[in-house]
Amino acid sequence: MGKYCFGVDVGGTTVKLGLFNTNGDLMEKWEIPTVTEDDGKAILPDCAKSILKKMNEREMDRTEVVGVGIGAPGPIDSEGTLYGAVNLGWGTMSLKKELQTLLNMPVEAGNDANVAALGEAWQGGAKGYEDVVVVTLGTGVGGGIIINGKMVAGATGAAGEIGHMHVNDDETEPCNCGNCGCLEEYVSATGIVRMAKRKLAEDDRPSLMRKDDLSAKDVWDAVKAGDTVAIEVAEDFGWYLGKAMALVANVSNPEIFVIGGGVSKAGNVLLDYIQKYFQKYAFKGCRGALFTLATLGNDAGIYGAARLVLK
Known part of the structure; x- marks a missing residue:
């Protein structure tokens, strides 16, 4: 069982990223710009690069990471398929599979508002x-x-x-x-x-x-x-x-x-x-x-x- 996981929150102007331990403690957070040009093609590769860079900095092995969760603005079903995100230029795509391929790690995806709700229920106002x-x-x-x-x-x-x-x-x-x-x-x-x-x-x-x-x-x-x-x-x-x-x-x-x-x-x-x-x-x-x-x-x-x- 890995010791860490990453949380990614894709917004219209910035992507917020966080490194957590499996107890839910936030170890570090940072942001990268959301590059929406060219139908948002660079967004997921940029996220993957940023996560791999952080792992490299901290000398973390893939076996230490349980996986990466991502929230994005648009309807996303339980299989991790996104049905379009207008402000990012994304059409229908499997957010889960695309990021999983880039990272070679388990990925789960959800709608940003639903994901934020899960965060509040887990470690926030509704803990x-x-x-x-x-x-x-x-x-x-x-x-x-x-x-x-x-x-x-x-x-x-x-x-x-x-x-x-x-x-x-x-x-x-x-x-x-x-x-x-x-x-x-x-x-x-x-x-x-x-x-x-x-x-x-x-x-x-x-x-x-x-x-x-x-x-x-x-x-x-x-x-x-x-x-x-x-x-x-x-x-x-x-x-x-x-x-x-x-x-x-x-x-x-x-x-x-x-x-x-x-x-x-x-x-x-x-x-x-x-x-x-x-x-x-x-x-x-x-x-x-x-x-x-x-x-x-x-x-x-x-x-x-x-x-x-x-x-």
Whole structure:
């Protein structure tokens, strides 16, 4: 049995890599640029080179490495097949087989949001729990569902796409996915700003949010300062996300929800608004679910990727 494993998290601008021991301790982490030119042909070879270089530096033998886990933005099924990653230029390919060939080591692959969820469940906000739902509130909204300690990928790797749950029939502006009224349009960083601007446009009350370059952080800072209009935006945010989490709970019955991503930096104030509506809409048997904030930040992806090869 090897002593180490690597976790790789492929993002649009950088690839994060981590070296772990098999107990899940992060020994070292580093980044390399994501070269998306030429349909992202260099990305996997660059990852392989970086891992082999690190092994060389540390005088590690292949027998000491259990394997390499990789998370990437796009649907990836349980066999490690990726069904396209638009922002990387990748089409359908076996991520697992391609990296395995380059490294001559065992490889496991998963969708980046699902993998980050696995990381939070393993060593982060949900450590010690087996049934976990992670929601990532960033520029978009990602999600991951962990049942019995295992990541749920679904038939085509699209399980856990919580951000694209339909929550508003009256929405006319399309989401990035092409549909209208997705959860992402209201609870992502851009969605929160959009809701705030809509409210400010139809209301002439004074507000701390009346400023150029309004950000999601500004909205939550205004909520904490007791701004009435901002509090109404927070209520709307809580209604959308709390209700959506209730629907997710009715299907997956998690022990705990972990809220991560840039928006979660606002802290516990977020959870109060979400839980209020979650309790209102969830089925009685699911209402005991706990809510917590993610703790691994940008490292969740490398932790989860490493976990893929240790399962």
